[in-house]
Amino acid sequence: MKISALRVSKRLDEVHFSDIVQVRNKVMALRAAGEAVHGFHGGEPFFPTPLPVKYGIIQALIENKTRYAPSSGMEPLREAIAHKLRTFNGMKVTADQVLLTVGGSHALYAAFQCVLDPGDDVLLFSPYWTPIRELITGAQGRPLLVPTVSAISHGITASLERYSTPQTRAIYYNTPQNPNGIVFTRQHAEEVAAFARKRDLVVIADEAYEDIVYEGEHFSIATLPGMRERTLTTYTLSKSFSMTGLRVGYVVAEEPWMSGLRKIILYSTNGVSTPTQWGALEAMRMPRELLLGRREEYRQRRDVLVQALNEAGLECTPPAGAFYVFPKCGRIHKNSRKAAEILLDRARIATVPGVAFGAQGEGHLRFSYSLSMQMIEAGIDALKKFQA
């Protein structure tokens, strides 16, 4: 029988939608039906987009700055980002090594497409941010899951050795981590870097939450000796500047990656919207002390939620970074999908089942504490009533 042409490419067979989308849809349906839901499932900053960013966009529109910008990003913005990378991240980079992308997701898409050939394997600390698996399989690569907690306690190098294969080409290295808020230290980075150099691997570093670190300091793996040439580092303005809907991110790398990344960006989006880039420039010009103030607000929210979860028997330690906490859910149900369902159905508390972040996330739920204090407290009350 002739196979119909009306089918999507086989490449997409291994690419799936995530549970997060399903949770979001269910919450939207409940709210549309007039139900109040305590939304701990999201991944967006709680504060509004800063005014200078909004004015930057409006000003650009009024001045008719609405035409094509270079697909790699406009010069002043790439310069401002390179300055931030030199002063904050300690990377010796120039504006030529920075490319603007449509959010961090697009930077990661471009990085995996640029590095992977079909059949390549990628080491991935797990639990991981769900889209990463699909970005790897979409580039016809294979994810190799390295359990993060046991790697940290039993040795990162030994764990990477254990899970790598002769086809391993790259390591995805996310710090601070989504979903568990783990922050890799400089020593962890040194181990990963040594392994990458020894095995001649490429590192795709995801530093989306670089500005939200409570314990220790954010450290960029690309600054270690011999790592600049083998690391593609991705960033986003989504989290630091509450610009999730504006879609701006960037990737920093050297050749040969830059030529590959430029092609992917040109033929996927042809760049970030021009007015948005003017808004992003205002974000890059904002004093970094503002980010520190926000971090303290996140810390307060983290402490309130962590204490309440522990009191409710959902065991967790305070995460060192990002704005998620990843407690054990055995007290409700050991299956995280069931536990999330019970919490949503009976207490109208929306969370993400840990298994959505890989097998190593099973037995946990992800709560975001990037909410107003009032919303967190209302959620905590609902949790107490649910248990009573």
Ligand SMILES: Cc1ncc(COP(=O)(O)O)c(C=O)c1O
């Ligand atoms: C670990 C991680 N990396 C990258 C991103 C990309 O964010 P965006 O595409 O909004 O810039 C996210 C967003 O949730 C994330 O959690």
